[in-house]
Amino acid sequence: MTSIAAPETKKAPLFGEEEKRVILDPLLDQNPITLQVLGICSALAVTTRLDVSIVMGISVIAVMAMANVTISLLRNLIPSKIRIIVQLVVVSGAVIIVDQVLRAYAFDLAKQLGVFISLIITNCIVMGRLEAFAMQNPPWRSLLDGIGNGLGYAWIICVVGAFREVFGSGKLLGYEIIPDAMYEAGYVNNGLMVLAPGAFILLGVIVWVLRWIRGYTEN
Amino acid sequence: MISEAILNSYDFAFAPIPQDGAQDAGNSYLGILLRSIFVENILLAFFLGMCSYLAICKRVDSSLGLGLAVIFVLGLTVPLNWIIQTYILAPGALSWAGMPDSDLSYLQFLTFIATIAATVQIVEMAVDKFSPKLYATLGIFLPLIAVNCAILGSSMFMVERNYTFGESVVYGLGSGTGWLLAIVSMAAIRWKLRTANIPDPLKGLGITFITTGLIAMAFMTFSGI
Numbered sequence: 001m002t003s004i005a006a007p008e009t010k011k012a013p014l015f016g017e018e019e020k021r022v023i024l025d026p027l028l029d030q031n032p033i034t035l036q037v038l039g040i041c042s043a044l045a046v047t048t049r050l051d052v053s054i055v056m057g058i059s060v061i062a063v064m065a066m067a068n069v070t071i072s073l074l075r076n077l078i079p080s081k082i083r084i085i086v087q088l089v090v091v092s093g094a095v096i097i098v099d100q101v102l103r104a105y106a107f108d109l110a111k112q113l114g115v116f117i118s119l120i121i122t123n124c125i126v127m128g129r130l131e132a133f134a135m136q137n138p139p140w141r142s143l144l145d146g147i148g149n150g151l152g153y154a155w156i157i158c159v160v161g162a163f164r165e166v167f168g169s170g171k172l173l174g175y176e177i178i179p180d181a182m183y184e185a186g187y188v189n190n191g192l193m194v195l196a197p198g199a200f201i202l203l204g205v206i207v208w209v210l211r212w213i214r215g216y217t218e219n
Numbered sequence: 220m221i222s223e224a225i226l227n228s229y230d231f232a233f234a235p236i237p238q239d240g241a242q243d244a245g246n247s248y249l250g251i252l253l254r255s256i257f258v259e260n261i262l263l264a265f266f267l268g269m270c271s272y273l274a275i276c277k278r279v280d281s282s283l284g285l286g287l288a289v290i291f292v293l294g295l296t297v298p299l300n301w302i303i304q305t306y307i308l309a310p311g312a313l314s315w316a317g318m319p320d321s322d323l324s325y326l327q328f329l330t331f332i333a334t335i336a337a338t339v340q341i342v343e344m345a346v347d348k349f350s351p352k353l354y355a356t357l358g359i360f361l362p363l364i365a366v367n368c369a370i371l372g373s374s375m376f377m378v379e380r381n382y383t384f385g386e387s388v389v390y391g392l393g394s395g396t397g398w399l400l401a402i403v404s405m406a407a408i409r410w411k412l413r414t415a416n417i418p419d420p421l422k423g424l425g426i427t428f429i430t431t432g433l434i435a436m437a438f439m440t441f442s443g444i
Contacts, residue, residue, distance in 0.1 A: 037424055040269035041368045084365065085336055092329040100325065115375035118328045122368035124270040196264050197436040204421075204428030211420035218423030 023144045026152035032125045033156045033203075034210045039125035043157050044199040046116050050173050053161030055109045056116065057154025059098045061147055063120050064129060066094040068146035071134040078135075087130045088121065095120050125153055156206065163202055168193035248389045251382075255393030257441040261369050262401040263434060265376075268369030272402050273427060281360075282406035286399030288360040290392060292342065293373055296335050297391030300374040301384055303330055331374050339365045369398055401438075405431060 032038045039060075046056045070090045071078075078086050099117050102110035110117065120126065129149050134142040165171055167190045170178040178187065192198045211217070261267045268289070275285050306312055308330060313321040343361040347354045364370060373394045377387045408430055417426050 034424070037273055038270065040273060041266050041372075044266040044269070084362075085333075088332050088336055088365070089329065092332050096325060096328055099328070115372060115379060118331075118375050119267070119368045119372055121328055121332055122366050122371050124366065127366055192436075195439065196266070197432040197439065199266070200428050200432030200435055204425045204432065207428060208418075208421045208425040211425065215420075217419045 019141065019144055022141055023148035023151075026145075026148040027155070028152075028210075029214065031152045031156065031210065032128075032149050033153060034207045035214075035216065036125075036128070038128045039123045039153055040203075041119060041123065043153070043160065044196070044203060045119075046113060047157050047161040047164055047199060048168065048194050049165045050158065050161040052109060052112055053157045054154075055102070055106065056113060057150070057157055059102065059113075059117060060120055060123065060125070060153055061150030062098050063091065063094045064126055064146035064150040065143055066097070066146075067091045067126055067130060068134040068142040069139050070094070071130045072137060072139040072142035075135050083131075083135070084127075087127060091121050091126050091130070125149055159206060160199065160202055164193045164198060168198065248385065251386055251389050252393040255390050256397040256400065257438060260397040260401060260435075260438050261373065261394040262398050263431070263438045265372065267372040268367050268398055271363050271367050272398075272405070273424065275360075275363075276402050276405045276427070277409055279403060279406040279410060282402045283399070284356050285360045285363070286395075286402050287356075288364055289367065289369060289398050290395030292335075292339060292361075292364050292370055293391040293395035293398075294388065295342070295391075296338050296370060297373050297377050298384060298388050299338060300331050300334055301377060301382070301387040303334060304378055305384075327378070332371060335370050335374070336365045369394065401434065404434060408434075 026032060030036060033040065033043055047053045067090050071087060095118060129145060133145045162172060166177055170176060170189050262272060271285060275281055308323045308327055310322040310324060311319055339361055373391060377390060382390055412426060
């Protein structure tokens with residue numbers, strides 16, 4: 001996760017204080033998944049393995065960056081009554097681009113992600129940020145906001161994906177992590193981790209830990 | 220009352236789906252209905268519609284309203300998208316219009332989400348006009364539904380699984396019912412949880428996830444795993 005976040009944090013000092021805040025806040029303090037409670041659907045569905053989670057994270061970052069910039073450029077032209085439809089069309093366009101690119105260059109992974117790539121359209125993070133940020137802010141800042149929120153989402157699903165892969169199948173990115181000696185000593189992979197309940201419980205625990213660290217309590 | 224309903228449906232559902240026969244049962248209408256409600260519950264097995272689920276499941280009555288609206292919209296949009304997919308988008312689907320080489324499937328996402336948004340809008344206006352009473356119950360939930368991923372997800376699954384028209388109607392209604400069942404039982408549990416002594420950082424989202432995980436585990440017994 002840090003390897004994904006690193007390039008952005010290095011660039012940050014080049015920006016002003018405001019830009020820095022826009023891109024760093026969503027990583028922890030305003031994390032879209034754990035604090036704003038957005039985009040949970042795909043966070044759980046695609047995280048059975050780490051590689052799928054990484055591809056999904058990158059796709060979401062790309063879609064959010066594209067959609068945020070487009071909506072931000074159009075923000076003064078969109079009549080507020082039909083803004084939801086306009087936003088949906090822009091997001092669908094971005095998702096179609098990502099989907100076609102994935103099919104062209106990573107067909108196997110695209111096949112595993114299946115319908116969940118298309119569900120980025122209805123991912124509440126994308127719609128939520130368009131509504132709350134891109135409609136009021138200039139394109140450059142919206143781009144940073146899109147990337148920041150995408151990263152905040154990506155690192156959480158990568159953590160969930162890593163845990164589920166290690167405990168569910170004893171591998172990480174396809175390499176054996178848990179040594180044979182452990183299996184001989186009676187260790188068994190936890191099959192529940194690969195299934196739906198494991199995802200729910202694991203994400204619940206991650207939310208618990210992050211909120212405990214930040215001292216955040218919900219009423 | 221709700222737990223009783225779940226218990227009854229448990230007995231009912233377990234009989235027709237034998238442990239290893241889900242595949243065989245999956246082809247009949249009843250099989251698709253039971254599979255979409257219990258075994259492959261759209262929320263508990265595929266995690267779709269989580270956002271509105273987490274936002275609404277604090278109260279039983281609003282959960283019921285939203286659940287009914289989801290059944291309604293799914294029952295309409297899945298067959299509608301089936302018609303669009305079969306006669307316009309699928310490879311070679313436009314042969315009735317004299318264009319046998321057409322392949323518009325890359326427009327699938329855009330068309331489906333536009334259909335859903337338009338349907339929701341039309342349904343909202345129609346309900347408002349013809350039944351103000353129903354509008355008072357369902358009306359506020361309808362705009363939420365356009366961006367509920369359970370709706371788009373069901374249409375995508377319908378395409379992926381090559382359902383026929385009749386099957387898509389049954390599947391739409393079934394997944395809506397499954398979603399309703401999940402959100403109403405969760406709302407009932409959260410109502411009880413209000414008085415429970417939960418660690419502060421776990422309150423709200425955290426405990427909801429863990430409880431949902433336990434419900435999902437209970438629903439997994441339907442598949443005989």
